Amino acid sequence: MALDQQSGVSNRRDVLRATGAGVSVCLTLGIAGCLGGNTGTSGGNSENYPQQTITWINPSGPAGGFGSTSFAIESVLPNHLPNTDTDIAVESIGDWDQGTQQIHNAEPDGYTVGWGNVPGQLIPQIIGDLNYDMSQWSWIGRVQQSTYSVYVPVDSQFESFEQVQNADQVNIGRFGGTGTLVNILGLNKMDVNYEVVPGYEGGDGAYAGLLRGDIDVLCYARSSTLPQKGIRDGEIRPLATFGDEIPSHYEEAGYGDIPTVADLGFDSLANFGLNRLVGAPPGLDEEIRSILEEALLATLDDEEFLSWAEENNYPVHPGDGTAAQEAVDNGVSLIEENSDFLSQYYG
């Protein structure tokens, strides 16, 4: 598409005018962006808290476990705050690193909280070169401690976990977060020889790979919708579980006799899985943190939330800020102890 060259001077003026207008708009937006957002004082003011909308940052996408739980909490939490007219605004980022960094960087005034994906999201801060530090966060509580299980396609050649351990090599998937950590570190500690197939978009991408046959074995949170549906529909079956008990839906499906990792001799891996924690930026006023902690625990005990959780087979493991901090500290120890091994995969 050729440019009109007949009125060069006036065109240049017009282009300059347009460019100037664009730069003005950009500057205006930039200034607005810098001035906008929470304007609370550092640390927060607990008197009459909360007075404005609380932003709940969900670093994950709006779908999935974190996203759907965010929305379930959003509708119940205000009922348990001192000011019940408070709005909770869920902001789904769709990128764990960016979202976690946003929580870390936010003003510690009580008006920004968000999910902590532990231990998965500790890896980029310890082994990678990202700038946040979750061990410094003001932890509010724990919503769930998600246990993983080892799954294979229903027509897989592997009938037991011992066969997986004895195989020359199996393919496992890399799909981000705690899920990948459980697959890579957990299976390694259970003496499984594997090749990592990278590039799956989230757990559902890896699940598709499992059904297609790209992946032989997949460790997945057993409370998630996908593996529950997979067992119900006869697509996958569990070979072992990281939990210390067998869930009822496994027994109903005829898989009640699968071993736990403790049965297999790996006690240290018991309950190795995802902690869904709620935290706030470092430096939050302790009184505000306590208010949020109480409200969260009350929410997790609320009939409306529990009803949603039951309908969705979503186990709830309420924990306070101390429990959350402990989970983070344990996660940090785990990753630091295995940093040499993990550096191969998270360099």
Place this chain on the structure above:
Amino acid sequence: MLDAILTALSAIFSWPTIAFVFIGTLIGITFGALPGLGGAVAIALLIPLTFGLPPEWAFPLFLATMGGVAFGGSISAILANIPGTPPNAATLLDGYPMTRQGRASEALGVSATASALGALFGVIVLVTLLPFAKAIILSFGPPEFFWMVIAGLVLIAIVGEGSLSKNLIAGGMGIGVTFVGFSIHGVTRYTYGNDFLWSGIDILPVLIGMFAIAEVIKLTAEGGSIADETETNYKRSGVITGMFFVLRNPRLLVQSSMLGTIVGMVPGAGGTIATFLSYGQGAQSSEDGDSFGSGNPKGVLTAEAANDAKDGGGLLPTLVFGIPGSLVMAVLLGAFQIHGLAPGTAMLEENLDLLFMMVIALVLSNLLTSTIGVLLASHIAKLTRIPAKSLVPPILVVSLFGAFTINRLFPEVIIAVLFGLIGFAMLATGFSRVAFILGAILGPLFEQSLTQSLVLSDNWIMIFFTRPIALMIFGIVVLSLVIPPLRKRRQASTASGTPEEGGST
């Protein structure tokens, strides 16, 4: 099944369900037309608003929104060369030239009709293939994805504006942009210690910059208005011409809809591949394929039919497996969970009437959208008469606002402006922006599918040539490269100085 369909029909046309379908359609059109928004954002924003609603109201609302987005995106693509959503980038290839030729009403008429019929086709295929869905979906793996990406890039390089070599370079540059950020091996690339670049460069600000801002600069430089005043047809007859054009090309409509549906079924493929593959195939299979990109309404037909058919296809893996076929479907899955619904056999056995309500809502919204489009097309087309000096500021504001609202990160506004300048430079030097954008959209899938294929095969390259579907797509790529030069040679040898007869349409 018949009982479920009848129950669903009765429920959809009852109050207030039908109102939710109408509201969803309007929301979808609006979010589709505004660059940077789109169906995923619309549904994500609607989810918390539907907490107190029963699924019978909430899901028709979601599906109607989805139905409105595709056509909404085509409005800005056709009138202003700004794709409302990434898949609409194929629509502007011929839609905008038609607008420049004063045929905006006709283009909107083609888009509205192809959208409605494509959506209907996609839904019919969805219902028909439900029993076979699993086998189809699982037969597409990394090698198949790889060739789909190559096919998309090659087809656009061939049919897009500019020379083949420049288009291939542009596509390669687009792929290069996707190397910024985390690789699939967990290593950061080209971030230079900048937090913002960890997750790479988001495609939406690039899209807004390359098309919206570049067009603003071009409009400012050229002056006048978008459409050539002397040839403008704003009468309803233009819209009707467009409508009947679609009905006179049933083969192309079915071909494009089928392609869109099949690609939509494949998780991870995305709507953009569907529209570009359909566009490319349409150009290859049409006798007047050389005129694609110059205002051939077939170009709009192929893109829009596929764009709407893909939604029907995308519902298959979402409902059957719980594996989303696209970002919009991923958000929809989240809505399922929040409303206590489980995809899979449970959906098909216990909620079949709700499933059909969703399908009917999708079809209804597309029909509504197209009706609205047809009724308003001649009026909407008048926007192209507005002088550039008056049009540029609102387009600029909406574009920059759109870039900011994606993730509320100011650097994305800078990205949009930067790529606006790059897009303008590409316009001036004859490099295809569409090929660039396609490369940028498909780059991650290209790297992912190539790496996965090689890992799965222990670096045995024949994995790309020994699977039936992969081999078939590879064949399409080869034919795409071979047929155009053969056709040109045949035309040159038979022309013997005799001019071409008839118009391009």
